[in-house]
Amino acid sequence: MSKKAVILLSGGLDSATTLAIAKSEGFELYAMTFNYGQRHLREITAAEKISHQIGVKEHKVLRLGLETIGGSSLTDKELAIPHNRSPQEMKEEIPLTYVPARNVIFLSCAVAWAEALGTGEIFIGVSAVDYSGYPDCRPEFIESFEKTANLGTKMGVGKGKIRIHSPLINLSRGEIIKKGLSLGVDYSLTWSCYDPRADGGVCGCCDSCSLRRKGFREAGISDPLVNSE
Amino acid sequence: MSKKAVILLSGGLDSATTLAIAKSEGFELYAMTFNYGQRHLREITAAEKISHQIGVKEHKVLRLGLETIGGSSLTDKELAIPHNRSPQEMKEEIPLTYVPARNVIFLSCAVAWAEALGTGEIFIGVSAVDYSGYPDCRPEFIESFEKTANLGTKMGVGKGKIRIHSPLINLSRGEIIKKGLSLGVDYSLTWSCYDPRADGGVCGCCDSCSLRRKGFREAGISDPLVNSE
Numbered sequence: 001m002s003k004k005a006v007i008l009l010s011g012g013l014d015s016a017t018t019l020a021i022a023k024s025e026g027f028e029l030y031a032m033t034f035n036y037g038q039r040h041l042r043e044i045t046a047a048e049k050i051s052h053q054i055g056v057k058e059h060k061v062l063r064l065g066l067e068t069i070g071g072s073s074l075t076d077k078e079l080a081i082p083h084n085r086s087p088q089e090m091k092e093e094i095p096l097t098y099v100p101a102r103n104v105i106f107l108s109c110a111v112a113w114a115e116a117l118g119t120g121e122i123f124i125g126v127s128a129v130d131y132s133g134y135p136d137c138r139p140e141f142i143e144s145f146e147k148t149a150n151l152g153t154k155m156g157v158g159k160g161k162i163r164i165h166s167p168l169i170n171l172s173r174g175e176i177i178k179k180g181l182s183l184g185v186d187y188s189l190t191w192s193c194y195d196p197r198a199d200g201g202v203c204g205c206c207d208s209c210s211l212r213r214k215g216f217r218e219a220g221i222s223d224p225l226v227n228s229e
Numbered sequence: 230m231s232k233k234a235v236i237l238l239s240g241g242l243d244s245a246t247t248l249a250i251a252k253s254e255g256f257e258l259y260a261m262t263f264n265y266g267q268r269h270l271r272e273i274t275a276a277e278k279i280s281h282q283i284g285v286k287e288h289k290v291l292r293l294g295l296e297t298i299g300g301s302s303l304t305d306k307e308l309a310i311p312h313n314r315s316p317q318e319m320k321e322e323i324p325l326t327y328v329p330a331r332n333v334i335f336l337s338c339a340v341a342w343a344e345a346l347g348t349g350e351i352f353i354g355v356s357a358v359d360y361s362g363y364p365d366c367r368p369e370f371i372e373s374f375e376k377t378a379n380l381g382t383k384m385g386v387g388k389g390k391i392r393i394h395s396p397l398i399n400l401s402r403g404e405i406i407k408k409g410l411s412l413g414v415d416y417s418l419t420w421s422c423y424d425p426r427a428d429g430g431v432c433g434c435c436d437s438c439s440l441r442r443k444g445f446r447e448a449g450i451s452d453p454l455v456n457s458e
Contacts, residue, residue: 060297062298064291064292066341071345100382100383100384101337101338101381102341104382105337111329112328112331116300117300135381144377149333154323
């Protein structure tokens with residue numbers, strides 16, 4: 001019987017690639033998505049399609065009322081989503097799309113589900129190479145979280161069984177896409193845009209769209225999502 | 230203007246005491262309670278009453294679907310709640326009432342709200358003296374969580390502004406109650422029992438009831454909640 005793993009799946013290309021990597025490593029897949037009041041709810045539908053395409057044992061969508069907390073332009077429609085930021089700006093400034101403590105919360109919930117499933121294996125698709133300046137995408141955070149989870153859970157305490165895998169952490173956008181394509185990820189199913197247009201298309205210039213475009217350019221192929229629009 | 234603090238408030242006597250301590254330290258109080266599918270939902274009503282009695286700026290009840298994750302007799306009615314465990318057993322064995330990663334999740338959400346409010350001050354009412362064997366009530370976990378939160382949040386990164394206060398960590402049950410009484414906590418409003426009877430009374434013999442009884446005995450006073458039943 002293969003070992004179970006919980007994979008955080010947003011519906012974007014990073015997490016889709018991470019799901020495919022966990023599969024290629026022989027894990028039985030438990031994908032976890034959050035309905036946290038994000039304005040780009042379309043990513044949840046994307047996560048469902050990706051789960052189906054890659055083949056998961058279970059896909060759980062957990063409700064989390066972060067829109068009642070606010071503090072981010074992803075959960076508070078009064079706050080604007082920044083557009084057209086340069087790679088340099090992304091590295092230097094944490095944008096308004098930062099959701100307070102999001103990856104701490106998401107990882108904590110993933111640990112909870114993993115424990116209930118009897119496993120300590122958790123995957124998260126963060127990259128510290130090309131990213132939007134979020135502090136919770138850096139390796140020092142991931143390592144520290146793993147340590148904390150091993151101190152504060154039944155699965156971890158005295159046994160150190162919680163393992164946070166972040167297979168994309170040192171990959172550039174282009175490398176992520178090439179890796180995913182080699183594993184059969186259908187990127188036309190993924191969704192990245194923070195700020196979809198009224199007609200449902202991508203905005204093309206939020207951080208998430210910019211990083212996605214950079215990735216496909218680096219990988220030397222065209223984005224099937226943009227082409228299909 | 231006084232400094233804001235987020236206080237995790239379950240509705241039990243520890244968190245009520247913690248709320249009163251934060252008030253005595255001059256903080257403006259933001260109390261946070263979770264509706265996480267716990268079977269003893271009555272504690273949420275208790276949290277509302279305590280918030281009102283002690284006087285908070287805001288009381289937020291966050292929905293969190295942990296009952297869809299399970300793995301605990303507090304969120305899964307198929308699992309039994311242990312009764313009549315001795316203090317020794319509580320120290321040695323993590324019981325079925327353990328909710329996977331609960332304090333990791335609760336603290337993460339508290340950090341999120343604190344960030345959105347523009348503060349890094351968070352209070353949690355854990356005690357490592359008389360407790361139910363939960364790993365997420367120990368000081369090494371709390372310290373590690375603080376470190377992680379300071380690495381993974383905008384408020385923390387490079388500034389170390391997240392501070393997890395656990396003022397009860399070294400207090401016995403009796404000391405907690407004496408402290409609370411000196412600060413005017415009305416313990417008749419608090420709720421501790423995991424397993425309320427059909428008529429709404431306390432079971433009297435779950436870990437939480439046992440620890441509560443021990444506390445009032447040590448403090449040398451009678452429990453106003455039990456007396457009012």
